[in-house]
Amino acid sequence: MAVFDLALCTLILLAALAAVAGPGLFRAVVFFVVYGVLIALAWVRLGAPDVALAEAAIGAGLTGVLLLGAVGRLSRAGADEPLTSRIDWPVALAAGLVGAMLVWAVLSLAPGPGLAPAVAEILPQTGVENPVTAVLLNLRAWDTLLESVVLLAALIGLWPLARGGAWQAAAGPVHHALPDGVLAGFGRLLPPVALLVGVYLVWAGAYQPGGAFQGGTVLAAAGVLCVMAGLVRAPGMAAPLWRLALVAGPGLFLALGVAGMAFGGFLLFPTALAKGMILAIEMVLTLSIAVTLALMVLGPPEGGGAQ
Amino acid sequence: MLPAILKRAGLFSAIWIMLTGAAPDALAFGAAAVAAAVWLSLRLLPPVGTVRLLRMLALVPGFLWGSLSGGLDVARRAFRPRPGLRPGWVTFPTRLGGGARAALGGELSLMPGTLAAGCSDGRLIVHVLDTGAGFDQAIAQEERRIASLSHRA
Amino acid sequence: MSTWLAVLAVGLLGSLAAALWRVWHGPGQADRMMAAQLVGTAGVGLLLILWAMGERAALDVALVLALLAALAAVGFVKASSVDGAGDPEEEAPDPSMIKGRRHDP
Amino acid sequence: MTLDLLRLLLTIALTGAGLVFYVAGTLGLLRFPDTFSRLHALTKADNLGLGLLALGLAFQAPGWAEVAKLALIWLLALLAAGTVAQLVARAALGRGAR
Structure with missing residues (x-):
């Protein structure tokens, strides 16, 4: 299952990247919906089915409706497609920094059973x-x-x-x-x-x-x-x-x-x-x-x- | 009204048992949930006639067969070097009303070569994968089957 | 058995990954939406496999995913109706699209 | 042949067939020339794939409750597929969604 986990992680990163950096609002939203399904799978693999259930219900059910409705509204108002694939560097830097800190935090976690016992x-x-x-x-x-x-x-x-x-x-x-x-x-x-x-x-x-x-x-x-x-x-x-x-x-x-x-x-x-x-x-x-x-x-x- | 309530209560109880695996301490919860589901379903779908549940069961094998051959048909086309598609639209007049028409559309969408796109002016709009194939009778047959299920009071 | 399930899972994930190509390339909104639908169906299948591998609760996750699978598509067709609150079936289809045959008994 | 072996073989055969239909659905989605033909591939092949997968895995279920839940999952997926196919096809027939 190592192959599976690796492939799943790759797909999650690709879907996330496409949702955030890809051109076009509609495409971004559909990638976000897809991302929700993949994340639910990841939570199950991580042994957290409670979170997977919440993600499946929220991600597949409600956020899709919410975001697609928002895209439709922007399009009717003639205000869609303002997204270019230009990268907002300050935001990218801040997100990169938070990401690096999270990676560091995960890597520095002491191995052990945690609070479960x-x-x-x-x-x-x-x-x-x-x-x-x-x-x-x-x-x-x-x-x-x-x-x-x-x-x-x-x-x-x-x-x-x-x-x-x-x-x-x-x-x-x-x-x-x-x-x-x-x-x-x-x-x-x-x-x-x-x-x-x-x-x-x-x-x-x-x-x-x-x-x-x-x-x-x-x-x-x-x-x-x-x-x-x-x-x-x-x-x-x-x-x-x-x-x-x-x-x-x-x-x-x-x-x-x-x-x-x-x-x-x-x-x-x-x-x-x-x-x-x-x-x-x-x-x-x-x-x-x-x-x-x-x-x-x-x-x-x-x-x-x-x- | 009462037969409709009983039928729906039976159906929802069966679903509840499927969900909980008939756990005994889920029965009280289940009774409340089934009552609420029956109420909601009566509000959303008031009973207009009787639906023949047994006849519906009798149609299941035919539906499964249609669904299987529908899957086989597109799978064959997808794997072939040339899918051999001659896609096009046909429109059919239908006398079915309400939910029966949507059910027919959904069923046709799972059968070989046909895909419904709802109705317009009382005609069912169907996309077919191969306009040369004979699908007229298949559609008419499905319509008759669905029509035999409900019986308007 | 577990080896076979792992093979199955990787194969299904590959099928899911290919659908992402269609989400990216479209060309139409409907194409992207139906590719997302495929990802959902493949996701349900993958959850069933994870359940068979011993993750008991994956069955309930699959249930919720299958139950709500159509909701995003419903949101999509609502959003693409004229006022954003309608139903595509209320609107007459583009006649140039369905200039196919009429069948009358 | 023992019963367990028979169940194992049935599971492998049915789930393998299920995977083939999933792959066919994806191939159709990638290869078919127009939006509506692609919708055919998706609706029919994928749900057959899921049905076969569920049926195959049902032979490994510990009890009837799990089998019942598998059946329920497939029924819900079928209902969703029949609805989504019609709705998306109709939306694509209008102006906005093409």
Whole structure:
């Protein structure tokens, strides 16, 4: 498999180079989509299937839609193809420097098992069987809590770009499709299956690779497809229930973290209750992540009526 | 309405079991997920008639065979020194409505020599690899098969 | 068995690499997009092989990749519609392109 | 011949055939003269390749659950292929995507 790994690394570098330095926006975006598939393979080879799952869902599903939509918009505005293959030297220098530092950091890593034994030792007290979930939602819950807040902040940052300042209107442009066409047909069939897969990934997260982020991304993709197929109107931010869906995950996480203070400290989950608490956080967080990601991909409101 | 709900619930339960390998502690999660999937599917695809699931199963071998010969056909052309293509377009009137038409298009795209590009003015637009080959009857036959699946109430 | 799987994986990766040529050369946007689709299908195949080699979770990664395989293409056809929010099937096809035969019963 | 050997041979034969179809799809994508013919090659050959690969590997699956998941993966890939072929072909028929 050494040949395979070497070939995979070469392809990743080629795809990355073509995406960054190749001429033409559209080509760059397609190479970025391809790069996502290759990176997912690399994560599996590195024994990190959790990351591979997230990459497959985000890279293959959502970023493609987002970036291709952006290219289409630039082209309609007559502003596409501003990219020349001219290299921006200061940026290249800075990126090269960071790259060299990363290479140095990797090479200077002491060989050894890392933190895995320490996690394995404490795993029974965390309430879950998947060590990655244990780290994300118990041992380093701070990180995950802040990440979920960052996601929300990104969406709030996107909202002021609403056309005409109507940020409470339905997200994105008003999508439409031939009601009995191919696109609508696909949009009628796939989302229920995607919903099942998304919930499955959340359930699986307690035992094996999976979790709120991966599941939420798949659910977001299902929602985006429903809207893009013209079957469901995108939600608007005037609706209190949608706002609740956005903040419920980080909110519950924060509340249970504060409750943990009764047991010794912020975000400290007592072993007996940890499983239930983590499960509750995961489920509600999945919903929030799904709604946040879907609204980000659909884009700021463009003046269509809200739901 | 009830038969549609039951059929879909059965189908989604089967998918859930395929996903989880019938793990017993996944059943509660599964019940909720299947209920949500049925609700979503009824909202996206309201039942307009009955779909004959058994007859659909009966069509599977024919579909697999078509898919196999479709793959063999392009593989042969791809490996030959000269692919021998005479590509062109044909348009067909179709009476199929809604999802059935998209299904026919998708199926034709996996069969030998034909590739659908949706509809326009009630005509199915089909790209064929070899305009000299007889595909008219094959397309008509697929249309009849798909039409036999649904039964409008 | 594991040798055979490794051969299979390298062969499939070679097929994937050749598709990158089409992404680079196009010429049309549709050509680049379908080459990306091929990379996705080959990626699913490679994940199945990695699963057979003992990476249990690769099967779920393949599942997610196959589930969302069409999403980028859906984004592409939406973005290339007139207003960026439509459906290519709503628009009449270019008549000069399909000047082929009409078949009527 | 033992059952294990038979399973091994079936796996090798089917996955080998799957690889051939993948290569055929790629060759078609590179060699066929126009966008739509290339779309034929991609849609038909690749999904047959994936199907054969999945079927071959199913003989090595530890249990029925994995076999079921392999089948589900192939079905989803087929649905995606049938949809993408039609959508991309139609988009290429319009103005923008050529």
